[in-house]
Amino acid sequence: xxxxxxxxxxxxxxxxxxxxxxxxxxxxxxxxxxxxxxxxxxxxxxxxxxxxxxxxxxxxxxxxxxxxxxxxxxxxxxxxxxxxxxxxxxxxxxxxxxxx
Numbered sequence: 665x666x667x668x669x670x671x672x673x674x675x676x677x678x679x680x681x682x683x684x685x686x687x688x689x690x691x692x693x694x695x696x697x698x699x700x701x702x703x704x705x706x707x708x709x710x711x712x713x714x715x716x717x718x719x720x721x722x723x724x725x726x727x728x729x730x731x732x733x734x735x736x737x738x739x740x741x742x743x744x745x746x747x748x749x750x751x752x753x754x755x756x757x758x759x760x761x762x763x764x
Contacts, residue, residue: 666709686712
């Protein structure tokens with residue numbers, strides 16, 4: 665959510681806040697597969713956002729889950745903004761009476 669809501673060139677940055685170090689940290693975190701390293705980068709970005717720059721003070725953080733078939737691709741955006749037109753199906757549909 666940090667990148668989606670506060671990155672200066674991406675997402676929904678409605679307050680138009682900008683910080684180059686914050687952007688760099690969230691971009692690096694988005695590319696790292698290792699969960700511990702990714703969380704540490706997001707913590708550093710969060711510290712900039714709420715402690716150093718004090719752009720905003722989040723009241724809570726939420727986590728959501730989506731169950732999606734492996735052949736369906738969805739963009740990384742908040743579920744509340746997701747529309748079916750964003751989904752990409754990479755598999756031919758099954759045809760016939762026993763199709764699941």
